[in-house]
Amino acid sequence: MTETTPGERSAVIIEDDPEIADLIAVVLTQAGFRTHIAADGVRGLELIQEWEPMLTTLDVNLPGIDGFEVVRRIRSFSATYVIMLSARRDEIDTLMGLNSGADDYLAKPFRPRELRARVEAMIRRRELEQLNAAGHPADSAEESDGNDWLHHNGLRLHPEMRLVELDGEPVELTRTEFDLLSAVMQRSRRVITKDELAAFARNDMHSYVVEADRRSIESHIANLRRKLSDSVTKPRFIETVRGVGYRLAKAQN
Template sequence: MTTTSAQVEARRAVVVDDEVALARLVAGYLERDGFEVSVSHDGARAVELLRAVDPDVVVLDLGLPGIDGIEVCRQLRTFSDCYVVMLTARAEEVDTLIGLSVGADDYITKPFSPRELMARIAVLLRRPRRAAAVASPPTAPPLTIGALTIDVEGRETYVDGRPIDLTRTEFDIVAALASRPGAVLSRRALIDAVWGPGWVGDDHLVDVHVLHVRQKLGDTAREQRYVRTVRGIGYRIGTGT
């Protein structure tokens, strides 16, 4: 029996941007790629929409009326692990750091090519969702680095037995490093491992995610127990001490 496209549940996307024309343009590209798309132009209404839709991916503008994209993303992360691509008209590093620290998976600066946006979304969607990852019983023992435990199959992380709420991107970075103890991975190697070799963008995106991982694991730039910087090269997993 052949499965028709109508029988396959469509992926869901939400576009949140107060620029109506841009939101329609992005929605059109997503619809052509097979997504069911909902659109919001207001931050507060967007949160209600996101709860109702339960999307697979969200394209979220940073500068929104009402509550901004950072707060929308912060609230979204309390009930969803969907992928978030944040749009910003400001390229200053502080916006990128703040946006990603609340759980955005990627960012893109306006003006941008819709085709580039779709390519980035395609790369994100090739990575497993948490629900799919825990659907089958674990087949590998957890990795342990000092007080840090990484259950790769269950996609869960603990420090001293306390669960750590990492985003999927943050977890994938830690798992990629922990799977190769002693090895130093460059930013590009981590991007290939986490985002995939087809990802195009600024590889300093990795630094932002590592910063937030350290904050969640109780590390600092000086005390690098779990994720260590190797100057001029990249990162490696620490020893836990």
């Protein structure tokens, strides 16, 4: 562990296997992070509150409270980017992790290069968000209410300010949910595949997409629909194109 102060590029590693924790620390250090390691969820939550990390890696099988409960507690106070790591490979475990509030899910044993690639994609997304925010300063939505907003059936989204409103009320989305909704709205009635959405979410259109990534997209879209109260059978916003991907639902009069 390297000493750091809140606000720097830091990461919290919550992992009870010392060898895996050390491996993750090496990968993250190479990516420019200063790391803080916790062997259980309670200590991990304390470190997140103390250091306000950009990134948190989280094992599912922890002593005491498990990783699913830990990420739910994280989401009550922190927007840290959470990558869940688990030996569980079943689809239901991936969905549970994402539904609990994780941003990404990686099965063990993982390849260090794959973890590094996902972390670097997260960094690029964050830097792009900061660049967009710096280039479009505004104190409120009303100050930038021209063509910057995307509109559809009472839903509106501002890509640069990262704001979403439904029927005039703000909607709280995770980073990934926002990015996926933005991609679907920008594509309009043209179909966007799950592979394209997975690559878009990583901000890397040349990344290799596996089945777990597609299931992750399905879970994020399900969460989006829940937050937007959108029906699967009679969609107002996101329409499923079976076997392919998604597109914006038809405009309502």
